[in-house]
Amino acid sequence: MDFAMHYTEEQEKFRQEVLAWIKKNVPEKMKSPTDQDDRTPEYFAFWRERHKELGAKGWLHPTFPKQYGGGGLSAEHESILQEEFIKNRIPGQFTNGLIHAAVLVWGTEEQKQKFLKPMLTGHISAWQKYSEPQSGTDLANCETTAVRDGDEWILNGSNQFVTGVQRPNMLYGPAKTDPDAPRHRNLGFFLIPFPHPGVEIADQKMVNNGAQHFIYLRDARVPADHLLGGETQGWQVVNTVLEAEHGGRGQAFPREDAIDAMVTWLQEHKKAGRALGDDPVVLQEALEAYCEAHALELMNKRTYAFHMGGIEMTWEGSNTGLYTRDSVLRNVGRIRHVYGPYALLGSHDSSVPHGGVQDARQRSDFIRMHGAGSRNIAKVIVARRIGISRTRERAAATARV
Ligand SMILES: Cc1cc2nc3c(=O)[nH]c(=O)nc-3n(C[C@H](O)[C@H](O)[C@H](O)COP(=O)(O)OP(=O)(O)OC[C@H]3O[C@@H](n4cnc5c(N)ncnc54)[C@H](O)[C@@H]3O)c2cc1C
Structure with a gap:
């Protein structure tokens, strides 16, 4: 099988257009810093405006339909955009984009115009509020409640670990709409505006880059048209989002900057006049990291090709997600062995x-x-899909975008 992307003359012209846009619009000091902790308020302000420009061109979400703010472009165009944006350190939109396909699948026409269009054109950023103090892994054990009151829903509950930078325009996630119904049939799925009365966000500092948060809903009233899907269809909507989050879309242009850097480090450095790779332990560790990173790259490309090609997937996406977590963890350990204390020096x-x-x-x-x-x-999900678990499971509904 040939995994390489082949581009037409028209697509190569498109690449030149992308490169010309970058050259004209992005000064070096606004390119994404190596350590995301080094992003400044000026950087966020600059990119919020550039993202709107990219949104207007359909380049933020190139494969989504044009009528909802996407680019209506092909997988090859998306691959070119990702390649040039990654190489030139152009940051993606500051949003949790996993919601987009769910709005396309579950939203009414009015909701697609009202929510999806501003999301895809860079005017709305959204955060995913799923994890609650008692229900992270066991998401169906959601305790946030939503009670209908006329044309509104009144929401109460709390979340933790919610990721995002600066502040969002919207939060999305499940809430219990029918406390008497059985598990998986008792939830609705809500799009909650922010800032909004009764909605509070507090920072939750972690060692990565301080981008996690607590959310508190106290009698927060949201209009009825902010319910996505039916009143008790929330679990299905949750799973459309999770299908992408667990790896179901793959990646058009996966890139492993830490492994690329490690190879350069080995090529350029010597110890006592000898190549670093003369040390057999360093060589073994580096090679294992390199091979594993490339296996992951191929898995991501395969999943992307399946997804965009409309080929039915069961375990492949979730398996890529599972392998990602395990392999990146193994690889940071190997990288520490190759670099020694240099791996721990900050930017x-x-x-x-x-x-x-x-x-x-x-x-x-x-x-x-x-x-x-x-x-x-994640292991249980893969096992259910390959048919070696107590129960069987198919992939959730998703959209080919
Ligand atoms: C960097 C980061 C970013 C995140 N971003 C978001 C976000 O944007 N939005 C959001 O909603 N959440 C987010 N999360 C939260 C994340 O989804 C939860 O941490 C995750 O679901 C695990 O939940 P928990 O931390 O409550 O652990 P728990 O569910 O308490 O699990 C603890 C341990 O018990 C094990 N365990 C639990 N139940 C079972 C079971 N049935 N079978 C076997 N083992 C089990 C787990 O594997 C784990 O080892 C983020 C977390 C991190 C670390």
């Missing part, structure tokens, strides 16, 4: 290699085990 240290990429990854990759539901549950 502001005078002798830090590669602008601090390894230190940033040491901090972020070990907690990736816990995001998107625990790793144990």
Whole structure:
């Protein structure tokens, strides 16, 4: 099988258009810093405006339909955009984009115009509020409540670990609409505006980059048209979002900057006049990291090709998500062995290699085990889909965008 993308003359012209936009609009100092902790208020303000410009061109979400603010472009165009944006350190929109396909699948025409269009064009950023203090892994054990009152819903509950930078325009997640109904049939799914009376956000500092938050809903009233899907269809909507979060979309242009940096480090550095790779332990560790990173890259490309090609998937996406968590954790350990203490120097240290990429990854990759539901549950999902578990499960409804 040939995994390489092949581009037409028209698509290569598109690449030149993308590169020309970057050159004209993005000064070097506004490119994404190696350590995301180094992003400044000016950086966020600059990119919020550029994201709107990219949204207007359909380049923020290129494969989504044009009538809802997407680009109506092909997978190849998206691959070109991702490649050039990653190489040129152009940051993606500051939103949790996992909601977009769910609005396309579950939203009414009015909701797509009202919510999806401003999301896809960079005017609304949204955060995912799923995890509650007692229900992270066991998401169906949601205790947030939603009570109908005329044309509104009144929401009460709390969340933790909710990721996002600055402040969002919207929060999304499930709430119990029918406390007497059985599990999985008792939830609705809500889009909650922010700022909004009764909605509070507080920072939750973690070692990665301080981008997690607590959310508190206290008699927060949201209009009835902020319910996505039916009153008790929330679990299905939750799962459309999770299908993407667990890896079901793959990646058009996966990139492993920490591994690229490690290869450069080995090529350029010597110890006592000898190549670092002369040490057999360093060589073994580096090679294992390199191979595993490339296996992950291929899995991501395969999933992307399946998803965009409309090929039915069962375990492949979730398996990619599971392998990602395990392999990035193994690899940051190997990278520590290759670099020694240099792997732990921060971006502001005078002798830090590669602008601090390894230190940033040491901090972020070990907690990736816990995001998107625990790793144990990810295994259960894959087992159910390949048919070796107590129960069987199909992939959730999703959209080919
Ligand atoms: C960096 C980061 C970003 C995050 N971003 C978000 C976000 O944007 N939005 C959001 O809503 N949440 C977010 N989360 C929360 C994340 O989804 C939860 O941490 C995750 O679901 C696990 O829940 P928990 O922390 O409550 O652990 P628990 O559910 O308490 O699990 C603790 C341990 O028990 C094990 N366990 C629990 N139940 C079972 C079971 N039935 N079978 C086997 N083992 C089990 C788990 O595997 C785990 O090892 C984020 C977390 C992190 C670390």
